[in-house]
Amino acid sequence: MAIAPITLHQPRRLAIGAGTVATVGGWAGDAGSTLVIATPVTAGFADKLQIRGRMRIFDAIPGEPDMATLDAALAAAREAKPDLVVGLGGGSVLDVAKLVAALWDSEQTLADVAGPNRVAGRRTRLAQVATTAGTGSEAGIRSLITDLEKGSKIAVESPHLIADLAVLDPELTFSVPPAVTAATGVDAMAHCVEAFTNRRAHPMIDGFARMGIALVGRYLKRAVRDGSDTEAREGMMLASYYGGICLGPVNTAAGHAIAYPLGTLLHLPHGLANAIVFPHVLAFNQPAAEGKTAEIAAALGLGESLGQNALCVAAHAYCAELGIEMSLAAHGARAEDLPRFAADAHSIRRLMDNNPIDMSIEDVTAIYEAAL
The missing domain is CATH 1.20.1090.10 (Dehydroquinate synthase-like - alpha domain)
Structure with missing residues (x-):
């Protein structure tokens, strides 16, 4: 049986190892404005990023992010007008960060991009800093958002969701129970x-x-x-x-x-x-x-x-x-x-x-x- 062709997307840069969270700031350079997507717990790691310039934190990400969560994060981004979006957390945080980076300055909505290959593009740089070892969202091209009304998940898949930088720093997972x-x-x-x-x-x-x-x-x-x-x-x-x-x-x-x-x-x-x-x-x-x-x-x-x-x-x-x-x-x-x-x-x-x-x-x- 013939093997079906596949296309593999990976982050442009990957940093692995203890202390690598501190490399984000150097990689970002003078980013101008940075929006960090986090939870109230992972927001505590924001200083470790060593970001230069203005940094705003949006930390209202629950365990299973829904459309209202995404809307709130997008509103925060439109106010901050970030040159860089950083996802700092587990899979839920990283999934939201992908969509924020792709949609905050776009006319597309979540409904427009649901499904495969419907994201028009992305102009904002994206760094994904994992704080758990589970979803692997920092490596991927998918984002999942819960539709509470229907009780189902909306899946967005696009190469425009891939990170410019992914960071795997084991020290950020020490406090995970x-x-x-x-x-x-x-x-x-x-x-x-x-x-x-x-x-x-x-x-x-x-x-x-x-x-x-x-x-x-x-x-x-x-x-x-x-x-x-x-x-x-x-x-x-x-x-x-x-x-x-x-x-x-x-x-x-x-x-x-x-x-x-x-x-x-x-x-x-x-x-x-x-x-x-x-x-x-x-x-x-x-x-x-x-x-x-x-x-x-x-x-x-x-x-x-x-x-x-x-x-x-x-x-x-x-x-x-x-x-x-x-x-x-x-x-x-x-x-x-x-x-x-x-x-x-x-x-x-x-x-x-x-x-x-x-x-x-x-x-x-x-x-x-x-x-x-």
């Missing part, structure tokens, strides 16, 4: 796993996926156990970055589709939602990707020659041992919620159609029931 480190780490792995076992899998992206999965296997437990383990934190940031690269030309599949309603309807953090469904989807897809699934199991130390049930149990135990509460019921889900979750997840065809095995609504419901 163990539970968040665990959930976001599994999310980073899920990006790699879902691209690796994808219908649209590509040999080049498989290489990034393998490296990301191996790094998670080597470093996630260490990062959860000791948040100031620089080597482990840096390894996880690199795993997250590799996962972000996987999202560009291949993207995720059923795992993320099933996780999204848990964010939009149950309001679970994105990483936690992905961690909860990860073991079930990994096992479900095993018959269509036996060799690759065996590689994943070996990298995570789950065991060899595992059947579907044993694989699900081992992957569930792996996540639970990281301190992740794996029961949906413990997070407030009820059995009567599951049909709505399943209908929403099954309708996300841009991801479901990537899955190596077709999933019926009954299959999706069964995964939610197993995770309840």
Whole structure:
């Protein structure tokens, strides 16, 4: 079978290592006006950027940014008229920063750019400084914004959303709590796993996926156990970055589709939602990707020659041992919620159609029931 062509976009410059956050100011030079997109917590790192010139901080970014959040950030940008936008935070912050940089001085709206390749262009420089190791948003060309009315996510995809500079400074992740480190780490792995076992899998992206999965296997437990383990934190940031690269030309599949309603309807953090469904989807897809699934199991130390049930149990135990509460019921889900979750997840065809095995609504419901 012929391999489908792909196009790979990456940030123009990447800085990795302890202390690299301080290089942003030197790279930016005399930027004139800078708008930093952050949360109230990550705004505390703004001085470490060493930005010269005027700097304004917009820090009203929630865990799952919605259209009102984006509108408020765009209003702040139109007031600041930035020459440089800096995303300083996790995936939610970085996603908003991409759209602010592209849209603040544009006549296009979010509705105009929703979907693939509809952003007209970008005149404002963009630096993305990650403070978690999970989404890999700093590496990618996608942004996700929640539509609260519809209870779904709006996906924007464009090479105009790629960062001019991406920074992976492990010291910025030292204060991330163990539970968040665990959930976001599994999310980073899920990006790699879902691209690796994808219908649209590509040999080049498989290489990034393998490296990301191996790094998670080597470093996630260490990062959860000791948040100031620089080597482990840096390894996880690199795993997250590799996962972000996987999202560009291949993207995720059923795992993320099933996780999204848990964010939009149950309001679970994105990483936690992905961690909860990860073991079930990994096992479900095993018959269509036996060799690759065996590689994943070996990298995570789950065991060899595992059947579907044993694989699900081992992957569930792996996540639970990281301190992740794996029961949906413990997070407030009820059995009567599951049909709505399943209908929403099954309708996300841009991801479901990537899955190596077709999933019926009954299959999706069964995964939610197993995770309840």
